[in-house]
Amino acid sequence: MLIFVLLFVVQLGSVTLAFVALRRLYVYIHRYRFDESTYTLLFGFVHLRYFVIWYVVMVGVASVLELVYAFSLLGT
Amino acid sequence: MTDALKHFKGQLDGEVVICTFRKHWLSILPTLVSMPGLFIVLFLLFWNLPLLVEQGHWMSTLMIFALAALHTLIHRQFLTVFHYYLNTVILTDQRVVLIDKSVFFKDSKTSIDLVNVQDIQKDQVGFLQNFLNFGSLSFMLSGSSSPMVIDLVPRPEYQYKKIHEVKGSTPKWRDERDSNPRPLP
Numbered sequence: 001m002l003i004f005v006l007l008f009v010v011q012l013g014s015v016t017l018a019f020v021a022l023r024r025l026y027v028y029i030h031r032y033r034f035d036e037s038t039y040t041l042l043f044g045f046v047h048l049r050y051f052v053i054w055y056v057v058m059v060g061v062a063s064v065l066e067l068v069y070a071f072s073l074l075g076t
Numbered sequence: 077m078t079d080a081l082k083h084f085k086g087q088l089d090g091e092v093v094i095c096t097f098r099k100h101w102l103s104i105l106p107t108l109v110s111m112p113g114l115f116i117v118l119f120l121l122f123w124n125l126p127l128l129v130e131q132g133h134w135m136s137t138l139m140i141f142a143l144a145a146l147h148t149l150i151h152r153q154f155l156t157v158f159h160y161y162l163n164t165v166i167l168t169d170q171r172v173v174l175i176d177k178s179v180f181f182k183d184s185k186t187s188i189d190l191v192n193v194q195d196i197q198k199d200q201v202g203f204l205q206n207f208l209n210f211g212s213l214s215f216m217l218s219g220s221s222s223p224m225v226i227d228l229v230p231r232p233e234y235q236y237k238k239i240h241e242v243k244g245s246t247p248k249w250r251d252e253r254d255s256n257p258r259p260l261p
Contacts, residue, residue: 003136003137003140006140007139007140007143010140010143010144010147011147013147014147014150014151017151018151021151021154021155021158021179021180024179024180025158025162025179028162028177029162031082032082032083032084032085033082033083034083034096034164035083035093035096039097039230039231040096040097040098042098042101042104042160042161043101048158048161051154051157051158051161054111054154055150055154058114058115058118058150058154059147059150059151061118061122062118062143062146062147062150065118065121065122065125065143066143068125069125069128069129069139069143072125072126072129073129073136
């Protein structure tokens, strides 16, 4: 049970951190507009939102993995 | 000027943004290279989950640390990428502003007034810098012995020309202000 709680705390902390980070990021970039062009984007085409999506996917997948593992441990 | 019309924090009234740029992608390359590695580790953990569950208590203890480390790495890598995107250099009609901002830990700003710039030096030395078209810009300031250097500048020739153009067309109100200083109280 202790391991389940610990895994849950790590997962919750991670999701909260991601949420706060993205909120702070979006508040800033919406307040101060930056005119993007081919010359300002990474490699000329990579928008910040691509990384945001990837970030959400990675944190989400890691959290799901952790949750599945935690519940599997409860079942054993 | 309201915040809704500003391009950066601290933009003055009537200050016009001429161009903006970020550091060269070489500054973020190590982070980008290591990102697929994280994805592979995540995939392998998922793939071997049934096997990991069957192991003893020691494995679950180990897994807590492994997963916590994985989460930390994911956040660290992506926050570095966000830092790269927020870290900008802005050339306005009055100054060059270096914004060093990250999501949580940094919010620094350095401003170089174009009136104080005596000379600008562009350096692009070595095969890599010329092949990938990046370099550094040094600003010699009046009243300062050491130059102000911006490194990893992409397309330095373009930025160099643009700064010279802006510096050559200093607004008239600045000349008037400098020739008629406000009397001291």
